[in-house]
Amino acid sequence: MASSDVARHPDKGVRPLSLAGHVGFDSLPDQLVNKSICQGFCFNILCIGETGIGKSTLMDTLFNTNFENFESSHFEPQVKLRAQTYDLQESNVRLRLTVVNTVGFGDQMNKQESYQPVVDYIDRQFESYLQEELKIKRSLHNYHDSRVHACLYFISPSGHSLKSLDLVTMKKLDSKVNIIPVIAKADTISKSELHKFKIKIMSELVSNGVQIYQFPLDDETVAKVNTTMNGHLPFAVVGSTEEVSVGNKMVKARQYPWGVVQVENENHCDFVKLREMLICVNMEDLREQTHTRHYELYRRCKLEEMGFKDTDPECKPVSLQQTYEAKRQEFLVELQKREDEMRQMFVQRVKEKEAELKDAERELQGRFEQLKRLHADEKAALEEKKRMFEDDQSSFSKRRAAAQLLQAQSLTANGKKDKDRKK
Amino acid sequence: MDDCADIYGAEKMTKGPEVFPGYSSSAMSEAVVPDALVSPAVGSMYGEKAGGPTVDFSYVGIDAILEQMRRKAMKQGFELNIMVVGQSGLGKSTLMNTLFKSKVSRKSVLATAQEKIPKTIEIKSISHDIEEKGVRMKLTVIDTPGFGDQINNENCWQPIMKFINDQYEAYLQEEININRKKRIPDSRVHCCIYFIPPTGHCLRPLDVEFMRRLSKVVNIVPVIAKADTLTLEERDFFKKKIREELRANGIDVYPQKEFDEDAEDRMINEKIREMIPFAVVGSDQEYQVNGRRLLGRKTKWGTIEVENIAHCEFAYLRDLLIRTHMQNIKDITSSIHYEMYRVRRLNENNTAVAHANGIPEHHLAAHEM
Numbered sequence: 001m002a003s004s005d006v007a008r009h010p011d012k013g014v015r016p017l018s019l020a021g022h023v024g025f026d027s028l029p030d031q032l033v034n035k036s037i038c039q040g041f042c043f044n045i046l047c048i049g050e051t052g053i054g055k056s057t058l059m060d061t062l063f064n065t066n067f068e069n070f071e072s073s074h075f076e077p078q079v080k081l082r083a084q085t086y087d088l089q090e091s092n093v094r095l096r097l098t099v100v101n102t103v104g105f106g107d108q109m110n111k112q113e114s115y116q117p118v119v120d121y122i123d124r125q126f127e128s129y130l131q132e133e134l135k136i137k138r139s140l141h142n143y144h145d146s147r148v149h150a151c152l153y154f155i156s157p158s159g160h161s162l163k164s165l166d167l168v169t170m171k172k173l174d175s176k177v178n179i180i181p182v183i184a185k186a187d188t189i190s191k192s193e194l195h196k197f198k199i200k201i202m203s204e205l206v207s208n209g210v211q212i213y214q215f216p217l218d219d220e221t222v223a224k225v226n227t228t229m230n231g232h233l234p235f236a237v238v239g240s241t242e243e244v245s246v247g248n249k250m251v252k253a254r255q256y257p258w259g260v261v262q263v264e265n266e267n268h269c270d271f272v273k274l275r276e277m278l279i280c281v282n283m284e285d286l287r288e289q290t291h292t293r294h295y296e297l298y299r300r301c302k303l304e305e306m307g308f309k310d311t312d313p314e315c316k317p318v319s320l321q322q323t324y325e326a327k328r329q330e331f332l333v334e335l336q337k338r339e340d341e342m343r344q345m346f347v348q349r350v351k352e353k354e355a356e357l358k359d360a361e362r363e364l365q366g367r368f369e370q371l372k373r374l375h376a377d378e379k380a381a382l383e384e385k386k387r388m389f390e391d392d393q394s395s396f397s398k399r400r401a402a403a404q405l406l407q408a409q410s411l412t413a414n415g416k417k418d419k420d421r422k423k
Numbered sequence: 424m425d426d427c428a429d430i431y432g433a434e435k436m437t438k439g440p441e442v443f444p445g446y447s448s449s450a451m452s453e454a455v456v457p458d459a460l461v462s463p464a465v466g467s468m469y470g471e472k473a474g475g476p477t478v479d480f481s482y483v484g485i486d487a488i489l490e491q492m493r494r495k496a497m498k499q500g501f502e503l504n505i506m507v508v509g510q511s512g513l514g515k516s517t518l519m520n521t522l523f524k525s526k527v528s529r530k531s532v533l534a535t536a537q538e539k540i541p542k543t544i545e546i547k548s549i550s551h552d553i554e555e556k557g558v559r560m561k562l563t564v565i566d567t568p569g570f571g572d573q574i575n576n577e578n579c580w581q582p583i584m585k586f587i588n589d590q591y592e593a594y595l596q597e598e599i600n601i602n603r604k605k606r607i608p609d610s611r612v613h614c615c616i617y618f619i620p621p622t623g624h625c626l627r628p629l630d631v632e633f634m635r636r637l638s639k640v641v642n643i644v645p646v647i648a649k650a651d652t653l654t655l656e657e658r659d660f661f662k663k664k665i666r667e668e669l670r671a672n673g674i675d676v677y678p679q680k681e682f683d684e685d686a687e688d689r690m691i692n693e694k695i696r697e698m699i700p701f702a703v704v705g706s707d708q709e710y711q712v713n714g715r716r717l718l719g720r721k722t723k724w725g726t727i728e729v730e731n732i733a734h735c736e737f738a739y740l741r742d743l744l745i746r747t748h749m750q751n752i753k754d755i756t757s758s759i760h761y762e763m764y765r766v767r768r769l770n771e772n773n774t775a776v777a778h779a780n781g782i783p784e785h786h787l788a789a790h791e792m
Contacts, residue, residue, distance in 0.1 A: 014550040014561065019522040024746040025503075026556040029496045031750035033489050038684075041488055064483050093486040136769045221495060226536050280484035284491035292605050303601045 016165050018238040040094040042145045044125075044179040045281060046177065048118060048169065049154025050106035053184045058152075058239035059099050061252060061263060062275055063088060066241065067099065076104025079117045098146060106165060115169040122176050123146050133299075145409065147295060149286045150213070150278065151177040155234065159193045159199050168208045176294055178286050180278070181205075184267050185234035187254060187261045192235055201234055215277060232261075235270035238263055262309050272291035443651065502560040502609050503749065504590075504694040506641075507564065508583065508633070509618025512572040513648035518705035519564055521718060521729060522741055526707075527551050527564050544582045565612065569759075571629055576740075580633050587612050587641050592762040613756045614677070615641045618648040619700060623657045624663045634674045640760055642677040642752055644744070645669075650702030650719065650735050651727050658702050665700055676700075678748070682755055695743060701736040704729055 047055040051074050060067055067086065083100040105114060125147045132143050142243065153170060170179055181201065183189070189197060204210060212233070213228035240263050244253040252263040254297045278286075307327070316325060507515040516528030523774045528547070548565040561735070565586070570579055597607045604695070616639060619630055634643055647653070653661060669676060676699060678692040706729050711714045718729040729737050 003609070014552055016552040017525045017527065019524045019553055019555060022557060023524050023553075024741065024748065025501070025553075025560055026558045028501050028558055028560070028749055031491045031747070032496050033493055035750055035754065036492055037489070062483070088483075088485065090483060090485040093489060095485050095488075136766050138762070141754075147517075205692050219498060221494060275484065280487040281491070283485075283488050284495055288495070296603070300601050 021035060037092055037094075040096060042096045042098075042148060043287070044098040044100065044148050044150075045101075046122070046138065046151045047103060047154065048102050048146045048173075049184060050156060050418070051104060052154055053154045055063070055101050055152075055184075056152055056241050057241065058154075058184070058237060060241045061239040061271065062278070063097065072103045074104075074107050077106055078108065079103070079105050079114050081117060081121050094185050098143070100148065102136055111165050115172045116167060116168070119172055119176065122173070123298070126176075126295055128304070129190070129295065129342075130299055130302060146176050147290055149283075149290045151179050153179055153181045155201065157185050157188045157197075157236075159181055159189050161197075162204050167208050167210065170212070171207070171208060175297065176209040176287055178294070179210075180213050180274075181234035182274065183234050183236040185238065187238050189236070195234060196233060197230075198236070213286070213289070215282055222281055225281065226277075229273060232270060235274040235277075237271045237274055238269040426600065441444055459601075459692070488776055497559075499559055499606070500561065502561045502563075503753070504563040504610060504612050504614075505567065505744075506567065506583075506587075506612045506615040507618070508567050508615060508751040509648060510620060511568065513618040513620060513707050515566065515618055515648075517707060518618075518648070518703060518709040518737075520555060520647075521705040521737065522744070523553065523562060525549075525553065527552075527562060528566070542573075544569040544579055546582060546586045563610070565749050576629055579629070580636050584636065584640065585685070587615075587637075588764065591640075591761055593770070595765055595768060606705075609757075611756055611761060612641050612751050617643055617645045619645055619665065621649050621652050621661070621702075622645055625661075625662050626668045631668065631674070632671055634676065635672055636670070638674050638676055642679075642755055642760070643674075644677050644740070645700040646740060647700050647702040649704065651704045653702065662698075662700060662702070677752065677755075679755070695739075698736065698739060703737045703740055704735040 045059070049055050051072055056067065065086070065088065067084065080103045082103050083098055085096060085098045088095045088097055108114065115403050117394065127143065129143070129147055132138055132140065150172060153166070153173075155166060170181070173179055178396060183194070183197065183201075186194065215222075215230050217226055217230075219222045238254060239262055240254045240261075242252070242254070243250040244255050244260050244262075245251075246253065246260060250348050251265075254261045254263075262268050266272050310413060430597075503696055507519060509515050519528045520526055545568050546567065548563050548567060550563040552561050552562055553562055567583060570583070573579070593685075594609065596613055597603055611639045617630070617634060617637075619626065634645065637643055640787060647658070647661065647665075650658060675681065679691075680696070683689040683692055704720060704727055706718050706720045708718070708720075710719045710721050710726055712719065712726055712728060717731075720729070728734050732738050
């Protein structure tokens with residue numbers, strides 16, 4: 001891969017040589033380009049702006065396709081991001097385009113946390129790339145790069161100045177992504193107002209220290225064009241996918257009763273400039289800036305947070321290895337500890353449950369005993385009563401027997417007396 | 424004048440326009456509203472002209488990225504590190520000079536009055552800045568004087584393997600750094616040209632051992648040196664024998680079969696694989712032949728033209744290395760050999776690092792060199 005920056009001044013020990021004939025390595029850039037064509041390209045755009053400001057329409061117009069978006073509601077409780085990926089192809093170039101839109105940005109009553117989901121999303125993409133890079137078995141060249149390469153920030157065309165939400169959000173994002181501010185729905189501002197608006201916006205950005213993306217000036221072929229374009233920032237754009245017939249051509253335009261705003265007419269809006277800068281001239285630079293500046297910054301911060309440190313060159317290999325080892329040991333120890341903790345907790349819970357169950361069992365047992373006792377008591381009582389009853393019964397029957405006997409005796413006694421009297 | 428020999432009978436077909444079904448990235452967390460998506464809207468990219476009023480707004484400009492990449496590559500410049508390995512007297516330096524049409528070899532740089540065969544293998548690398556048609560390249564030629572020249576040549580590959588692994592190590596260290604350079608200087612050996620002496624019989628044990636071990640860490644391109652000592656029949660026989668031996672020993676030289684990406688690649692690479700090892704003759708002197716000045720070797724019985732494919736296969740080697748497969752060689756080095764090294768290195772601990780440098784097998788347990 002084209003890696004080392006071959007300096008214009010030769011390194012010590014590197015001799016500049018001239019060739020005596022045609023060697024043929026001038027085909028190297030072609031080989032590189034061919035490989036890239038086979039691999040395909042990747043580009044990720046993040047669009048931030050209020051609901052209804054024209055993000056989806058602008059994307060449709062920019063890439064000349066219908067991305068099948070539907071309108072979002074204004075009643076989202078918090079800001080969400082919706083990412084969609086498309087495969088586009090033009091001549092032999094395949095582009096995997098990911099468009100991320102904010103949903104519900106600027107709709108809430110309390111917008112203090114509006115920027116947070118966006119920042120989180122961008123960080124997540126960096127994080128997943130970092131994870132892939134740090135993996136032991138990795139496949140970087142096959143990896144689908146989802147890091148955000150360009151962020152289009154849609155400014156609503158108030159004509160006065162930036163909103164505080166805009167400033168706060170852009171300030172949070174300027175060190176993480178290439179910000180390209182655009183003025184949306186620019187057909188609502190007149191030319192003179194637009195000029196003043198642009199100046200106001202740029203001065204506000206500068207005074208608040210917001211670093212937006214500047215088109216690169218180091219390559220002579222594009223330096224001139226880029227300098228001019230830098231002066232036109234932010235671009236005032238109009239998006240439209242409808243075609244209107246103007247003259248004898250069908251152009252993309254918005255038709256009003258008082259006239260037709262042509263999207264690709266440079267007098268009407270800066271759409272062509274935006275497309276030129278974003279896609280035709282600086283796409284590669286956007287990707288490179290994302291990788292070499294924003295991603296490296298994220299990586300540095302993340303690794304330092306994790307505790308890695310660079311020491312001086314001689315002991316670098318050892319300390320790095322040691323750091324890795326130490327980290328790994330730490331991690332393993334922590335894992336072990338967690339495992340032990342979990343085991344202990346498990347044992348604890350089991351014990352508790354057992355105790356509970358035992359208690360319940362005991363209680364049940366107690367109750368059973370109690371019930372049994374009750375039962376026995378009652379039975380005893382009943383037995384008692386039965387016995388008494390039987391006693392009563394037997395004494396009654398005895399008495400009856402005795403009474404009957406007495407009666408019988410008295411009867412026989414009376415009969416005998418009668419007999420005696422008769423004699 | 425394009426004297427690129429046309430080895431490839433079939434042209435490399437440019438892939439025609441295809442429609443790729445779109446999909447939605449689903450690896451998002453709860454904060455993202457997932458969407459099922461389709462994008463078949465590709466047809467409008469081609470600027471089809473409708474019947475009446477002309478439709479000419481369909482050009483987006485995505486293919487301008489190719490030009491951007493090219494510009495960026497030209498600005499950055501390229502790097503190439505080639506190692507030449509072979510016994511002394513096989514014409515390594517001359518071949519390097521012929522390949523790059525200038526005095527890139529060690530001998531031309533460090534003019535020594537008497538060339539003594541060193542007692543141990545030394546590794547000497549020299550870098551040059553060359554430029555052609557606006558493309559700048561930093562070429563590093565790594566020479567290995569003393570290889571195979573001692574009486575006892577056991578383990579002569581060790582210093583070389585150590586050197587190659589050291590380059591991987593240096594790159595890895597820089598990549599692991601927290602504050603790392605914008606462009607990590609690439610000193611990894613991209614290609615190792617191994618010179619086989621033209622015995623005409625078969626490979627020697629030294630050749631087999633060396634290539635077996637090194638084909639696992641670097642791209643090896645074997646060449647038959649001083650091929651003007653072989654007749655065409657002897658050359659064909661020798662090549663066939665070498666190919667058989669390579670196959671029998673499981674040695675995968677560049678272009679490796681397992682790294683062929685698609686059918687097209689395989690077709691092109693098969694043709695190359697049928698021709699390796701290239702039988703080359705090097706020369707940096709020009710002679711008059713048929714009214715033209717050509718690089719060649721003049722003998723009493725004729726003049727061997729180096730760039731004539733009827734005479735020797737130098738032109739094929741040059742085309743392979745420089746004109747068509749240079750980027751591929753560098754890619755395989757960085758994405759396969761370097762990654763393998765990295766995996767091994769990150770899985771080891773400190774004490775095992777020494778083992779990675781080709782110490783004899785009975786010392787190692789798990790690492791196969």
